[in-house]
Amino acid sequence: MLQRYFIKFCKPMADTNIGGNGMPHEQLMPLHEWRKQRFTTPPSRSTVKRWCIDGHIPAKLIGGKWFVRVEEERRSTGNPLVDQVLADNGSTHKK
Numbered sequence: 001m002l003q004r005y006f007i008k009f010c011k012p013m014a015d016t017n018i019g020g021n022g023m024p025h026e027q028l029m030p031l032h033e034w035r036k037q038r039f040t041t042p043p044s045r046s047t048v049k050r051w052c053i054d055g056h057i058p059a060k061l062i063g064g065k066w067f068v069r070v071e072e073e074r075r076s077t078g079n080p081l082v083d084q085v086l087a088d089n090g091s092t093h094k095k
Contacts, residue, residue, distance in 0.1 A: 026071070028062075028067035029067060029070050030066075030068075031049070031052065031068060048066075057073060058072035
């Protein structure tokens with residue numbers, strides 16, 4: 001069900017993974033901003049918080065507020081098996 005919601009209502013996000021010094025860094029976006037930017041019809045706050053808690057969204061809790069790991073979320077496909085294969089990408093494969 002979550003996957004169908006993402007496919008139907010998600011909007012593409014801008015590529016924002018380079019810091020001011022040109023070095024890659026972990027970019028965090030407040031959950032309320034991510035929710036508004038990512039969906040044409042945003043799901044409820046309680047729904048996206050539950051997605052964070054359940055691990056459906058790569059997020060971290062800082063000071064009682066949720067932040068989405070933008071680059072990691074942008075790379076996710078919505079399919080846990082495909083995401084795992086892409087994350088491994090040969091790391092367990094020996095030549």
